[in-house]
Amino acid sequence: MPESVALAAAVQAGRWAAAACRAVRSAADPSALDKSDKSPVTVADFAAQALVCRALAEAFPNDPVVGEEDAAALRSGEQAKFASQVLDAVNLAGRQFDLPAATLDDVLGWIDRGGAEGGGRFWTVDPIDGTKGFLRGGQYAVAIALIENGVPTVGVLACPNLPRNGGDDAGDTGALFAARRGDGATVRSLGTNSTPTAIFTSPQADPAAARVCESVESGHTAHGAAAEIAARLGVSAEPLRLDSQAKYAEVARGGAEIYLRLPTRPGYVERIWDHAAGVAVIEEAGGRVTDVDGRPLDFTHGRGLERNRGVIATNGPLHDAVLEAAAAVLAPRP
Ligand SMILES: Nc1ncnc2c1ncn2[C@@H]1O[C@H](COP(=O)(O)O)[C@@H](O)[C@H]1OP(=O)(O)O
Ligand SMILES: [Mg+2]
Numbered sequence: 398m399p400e401s402v403a404l405a406a407a408v409q410a411g412r413w414a415a416a417a418c419r420a421v422r423s424a425a426d427p428s429a430l431d432k433s434d435k436s437p438v439t440v441a442d443f444a445a446q447a448l449v450c451r452a453l454a455e456a457f458p459n460d461p462v463v464g465e466e467d468a469a470a471l472r473s474g475e476q477a478k479f480a481s482q483v484l485d486a487v488n489l490a491g492r493q494f495d496l497p498a499a500t501l502d503d504v505l506g507w508i509d510r511g512g513a514e515g516g517g518r519f520w521t522v523d524p525i526d527g528t529k530g531f532l533r534g535g536q537y538a539v540a541i542a543l544i545e546n547g548v549p550t551v552g553v554l555a556c557p558n559l560p561r562n563g564g565d566d567a568g569d570t571g572a573l574f575a576a577r578r579g580d581g582a583t584v585r586s587l588g589t590n591s592t593p594t595a596i597f598t599s600p601q602a603d604p605a606a607a608r609v610c611e612s613v614e615s616g617h618t619a620h621g622a623a624a625e626i627a628a629r630l631g632v633s634a635e636p637l638r639l640d641s642q643a644k645y646a647e648v649a650r651g652g653a654e655i656y657l658r659l660p661t662r663p664g665y666v667e668r669i670w671d672h673a674a675g676v677a678v679i680e681e682a683g684g685r686v687t688d689v690d691g692r693p694l695d696f697t698h699g700r701g702l703e704r705n706r707g708v709i710a711t712n713g714p715l716h717d718a719v720l721e722a723a724a725a726v727l728a729p730r731p
């Protein structure tokens with residue numbers, strides 16, 4: 398079946414952005430700025446958001462985009478050198494795809510296309526999900542999703558550092574996961590014209606045999622509570638720690654059964670771009686996603702998942718058992 402225009406645009410956007418991320422990492426140690434919440438943002442985050450918004454604008458000029466980054470810091474005279482590095486990264490990646498050279502104004506304009514509010518139909522973009530992983534040389538993902546009436550209907554996760562065929566095939570690094578509601582989920586390489594292969598979650602129904610993945614960063618998830626949940630389920634394998642939505646991808650392709658993202662402090666609201674693409678990919682691969690209370694993720698409240706706390710994603714068959722264990726371990730919803 399030919400891919401829909403929306404999925405094809407998101408795949409192209411993911412490839413362009415992944416090329417920029419790789420170019421930045423191979424050139425030098427990426428320099429980072431601190432955002433107001435103290436989280437880092439690099440030249441590659443901005444270049445990747447510019448390229449994703451450029452690709453989406455070509456295919457869907459009227460679609461709003463809700464992106465993580467904005468160009469305000471790059472427009473301030475103080476960051477002129479940083480801004481010119483972003484421009485260079487966009488053009489370096491662009492040359493790989495025969496794109497016309499961009500100006501700094503083009504790049505700032507594309508980045509700021511990500512400042513929309515959302516609505517009935519909109520895209521949400523995390524140009525680098527897992528910036529800390531990117532800086533460490535760990536996992537990161539370019540995450541792109543189309544949301545229609547609160548439902549992620551298209552999702553792409555481009556994971557430049559993830560082995561495509563599982564852990565044994567480390568020579569073939571870089572995987573792009575894609576899904577469109579009703580059409581299933583696939584993986585392909587990051588190269589142009591690569592063929593997608595269908596992926597499915599693991600059929601494992603024995604909780605004791607499950608493999609759990611979680612964040613590397615202890616500030617992003619409660620590792621202790623996850624260990625208690627795993628113990629209740631009788632899980633013996635050590636958790637797999639990965640940065641970014643690569644965790645959703647790993648569960649979607651059957652490399653793990655459970656992804657736990659457990660609240661570290663009351664009041665942290667998850668961002669829609671940290672989950673929408675992962676939800677589309679995992680659900681189309683046969684999995685399930687809810688918050689820790691079993692509620693579906695609610696993408697109708699702007700930039701945050703205001704109505705949810707934490708996230709639990711599973712292969713499907715294990716979902717109810719994990720929710721039951723989580724309810725026994727976590728304090729009830731306030
Ligand atoms: N306190 C926090 N709790 C949960 N997630 C967070 C927190 N601070 C930042 N994040 C976001 O968590 C995601 C990475 O989590 P993980 O540990 O799974 O890799 C990123 O989207 C990161 O944003 P960013 O996109 O800026 O990297
Ligand atoms: Mg960030």
Ligand SMILES: [Mg+2]
Nearest residue numbers: 523526527671
């Ligand atoms: Mg993120």
Ligand SMILES: [Mg+2]
Nearest residue numbers: 465523525526
């Ligand atoms: Mg990000």
